Amino acid sequence: MTTQPERQSLTFYPPRYFDLSPTYHSWAKLTAAGVHALRKPPPGLGHSTYISSVMSHKPFFRLFYYLNHPIRFVRVVGTVVEIGAPTPLLVLFTLDDGSGATVEVKLERLRPDQLDKTGTHESNTVVPNVRVESGIGFLNVLVDGTVVDIGTVLRVQCSLDSYRQINQLELKQCSVIKSTADEIRNWVGTAKYMRDILQEPWVLSAKDQAKLDRRYSREQQAKRDKEIKENQRKTLRQRAKEEWYRVRDEKKKVLEEKLERRRQKEEVLMNRGALV
Template structure:
């Protein structure tokens, strides 16, 4: 059966469980909060947020609902409430596999019954351009892609993926044809129903504990961060100055060495030229 037909069958079978899945999520978490007027903090504070440097456990629908904000376009930074987000973790059912751009990209489609599907983009390595050895033929070390007579096989940890497998995916958000997708960085097979339930519980807990309320940053916290930034900037300036001083001393030492070598050369020339006929120093050699 072609992938597209099988994907439709899988979606249909999962649709019957969508209501139960939604009810189960409500037992563990909360619905996505409404857009808040909470302040978008300056970029220099983002590392202090609970989301910016973490894998955010969300649903496919959450990814499509992330906002862009003026001043942050093109930086791979999106927002939920005022939380800055760049790293995403989703869990869902594999419903489609296809290759595009002559095999340069492989697209895996996940359905997590959140109302939206999400495409995971896997980029192949061009091994013809390099003599280096890599653990896989894609940019993900445990994922290989092989295409034969139009059929695509994706190996995860050397085992072929099947439509209907439950996957845990990590990546960064990007756009293709005005549609959000995930630039895949890591991929894992969810081995059991219990493991899938655990993953959903983690998603619900993250949304409840972190994403359900705005990120609050006190003035004291801002002041500490600003002081740390100034301290780090001063440290970098001091390092640059020490490096410059070291380079200057090395150059001065080299010049002194060259000067001494020149003095020594002139002394040797004087010794070697002692007693030579006057004007012999300008006689051309036979080969000149």
């Protein structure tokens, strides 16, 4: 595994440039050791809250860096060496891919109120093709109906998290590698990805930066224009509301004055009758 250079020598681009990153919108093919080489955003840059109008992801996912490559999603292929359930709603399994490190994968189970009552979907986890069966003394994780056991080779696609300063994976997609040929093919893909994309820092040309700056400027202007129009609509609605209340109050006042004049006339007539 390539050791990351000193962060001070790297250029960390603003989030508005991420759409041109080869890693930001993709499943970065990493080894377990590569996952642990990921670092959080450097001081001053903070977490990415940038959502492009062209490509957006909701909910927001945590951002990490390999060199200066922004990464939110990773793909790892490894052998299951441990499975456990520390809480009723969480399953953890550890993958070993021979890179000199293991990585922990978190699988979230659905709460009882989240389960599909119709029986249309058999999954009881956040991953559609993964099901957990558990009881006193047993815990089974099934991927596409195949029981995952110690020694099973999995391809996992995950978002990123950390626990006690150790990087972890949050499972989003999963499949079982059933042949040695498929395992080798995935390993070759990982090696090629790390060599061709991650080995060198991400470099943006001045031309690409200018292009994205123009697009970012347009997006910000469109956002400001939208806010201005929304404020104008709110102002018009408020003025219309105030005008409606003004007219209502005037009509109410006129009506009250009319009723008061009628009451006074009736009072005068009644008083006249009382004097006769």
